[in-house]
Amino acid sequence: MKTTTLYLLLISEFCSFKLSFSNFHYISLQRNYEDAKDYCRRMHTDLAAINNMTDMKDLIASVPNNTVRSWIGLELGNVSKWHWARPHQKVNFLNWKKGNPQGLGQDSCAAMDPQGEWFESECETQRSFVCHGNSDAPSDYIFVANTKSWRDAQKHCRDLSLDLVSVGSAAENKEVQNVSAAQNVWIGLFRDSWRWSDGSESSFRYWKPQQPNYREDRDCVAAIFKDDGQWNNLKCSSQRTFVCQGSSKVPATTQTSTNETLPTTVTTPPNNSTSGVVPFNSTAATSTQQSNTGGVSAATTQAGTRNTTQSSTVTPAGSSPPLTSGNLILIRENMTWMEALSYCRQHYLDLVFITGQSTQDQVAQMAQNATSSHIWLGLRYTCTFDLWFWSGSSADCYQNWAPGQGPPEHVYECGVTGAMVTTGGQHWVGLSETQQLNFICQDCAG
Structure with a gap:
């Protein structure tokens, strides 16, 4: 009965929920992390920032199906901070046990003891845990007796469309204590040094198992699409495709008449044509080719200097008028x-x-x-x-x-x-x- 109800709720949500991935823009260029970030800031807003599983689904939908991995905008910072697993929830209530937190490693997690006090722990320790939805009703606190690592506990909660419990007040802390069956339980508080390049405060994380790996200066993050988009931290110098967010800063209908360098995005020349897909009409393309010394059309390069007037009437070279x-x-x-x-x-x-x-x-x-x-x-x-x-x-x-x-x-x-x-x-x-x-x-x- 519960399974049927959940299925009907999901169907209802799909018929009304916005699934657009137009905020994400896959860029097929191979760039290191810093160059990818610079490109996104010049052409869009920034590298992609992820707030929840809906964003992850949109991110996955925005890339070609054969994409292996692409940079997103998560990078290692210098300051270690505590976050709640529920994205964007402020850490405005703390109930640490005396002597805690202890400053364990680069990543650590928080648990609650039978007296309702919190202590810092290594995230791989196996514990029972408490899941919670978006409602503040006591009935929405779900105690799970099976012991798991903090990460696996969070996955268990997410698979139920919930998350590890966040605690925002003494009253909520008491509710979690009441359902915890007098055991040490994981709560949804964790500490790391990762930050989003656009400055957003999202605490959403979607790491692959055994990630992040802090060896060998792996300070930048890519989504691994063959693994359901889960994240790896990698060397920032690696050349990868990437995903930007935000609307384009170079709209096709903008009238310009300047020399500008336009990077190539996801498009490649169709039908083995040398003209490519370029944001100007065939007349302008001819003018550009004639002015390009060395006999190579700017439209066939990854980034070419174009002296062109863009207009709102766009016709791909060699095609019939739209x-x-x-x-x-x-x-x-x-x-x-x-x-x-x-x-x-x-x-x-x-x-x-x-x-x-x-x-x-x-x-x-x-x-x-x-x-x-x-x-x-x-x-x-x-x-x-x-x-x-x-x-x-x-x-x-x-x-x-x-x-x-x-x-x-x-x-x-x-x-x-x-x-x-x-x-x-x-x-x-x-x-x-x-x-x-x-x-x-x-x-x-x-």
């Missing part, structure tokens, strides 16, 4: 799903998301003018969570899958994204993200 209807733009150039996503976010808002019949009808009408048999939609499947979602909108329950497609009728592998058939009923299908198709971008209304 077809516009309201705030939708059909790009009649074949690209992979990730290239299409990056192109739309660079020049407009996002790949099109369909959340109702009226948008479906509008997209279906435009799709008939495509030069490919299907067009990309902003719909993606993540095999990590067995979930279809829109890249830039809330997870509305509207669907238009072709017969035999979509959940639960069809089982998909990793690397599948959503497309619309351009003929017939314009139904949705799942295709490999490496296929190259036309696509529709969505801009801000008006």
Whole structure:
């Protein structure tokens, strides 16, 4: 009965909860940590900061399915601080036992004794523990008699959509003491020296087992996507892809006429074209190529000096002019799903998301003018969570899958994204993200 109720609650939440990962931007360049941070601060806001499991799911969804590891914005600081496991909860109440805390190692955890006093302990010690939800009701304190390390205890609580208990007052401390069965129990207080590069105070941590490893100057953190996005600390000099957060500081519709160096993002040239996907029209591209001494187009380099005037009308070099209807733009150039996503976010808002019949009808009408048999939609499947979602909108329950497609009728592998058939009923299908198709971008209304 409890399992059924939880399942229905999750379904209800998915139909209303915002699953957009537009705040995260995967950058395919290989950079050391400091260069990656500098790039993100110049082009977006900063390296990605993670506040909770919802952010982790969005982060995983923002990277290609074959990504191994990428830098995020967690780095080792100089000050060791106590944090509650519940992100952003202030440490404004303490009840240390005499002689505590003791300053054990670089990482340590806190436990409560039968008298309700706290003591510092090595995190690998096996203890019973108390989980807690977001409610302050005493019934939401759950004592778990099984003994686990602090990290494994936290995972147990998170698997129940809870967390290790945070204590914010003497009254709450008494409630935890009352349910602890007169045992030493883990509470959700821990100490470390890790900090977010954007200065945020999130205490959320998602380490792999046996991590962090403090040997060999491993002062920077990457998400390991083959391990469900769990974190490793690595040498900051390692060259890795990375994930930025925040909106772009170089919008495609901004009018400029200057010499500027534009770093390459996730896009790569489609169809083996030497033109690439660049934020300027074909006329400007020709002008740039002619002015580039040495005979190499700036569009084919990782970062080239471009003397160009950007405009809100964007046509990929060598393609048919885009077809516009309201705030939708059909790009009649074949690209992979990730290239299409990056192109739309660079020049407009996002790949099109369909959340109702009226948008479906509008997209279906435009799709008939495509030069490919299907067009990309902003719909993606993540095999990590067995979930279809829109890249830039809330997870509305509207669907238009072709017969035999979509959940639960069809089982998909990793690397599948959503497309619309351009003929017939314009139904949705799942295709490999490496296929190259036309696509529709969505801009801000008006």
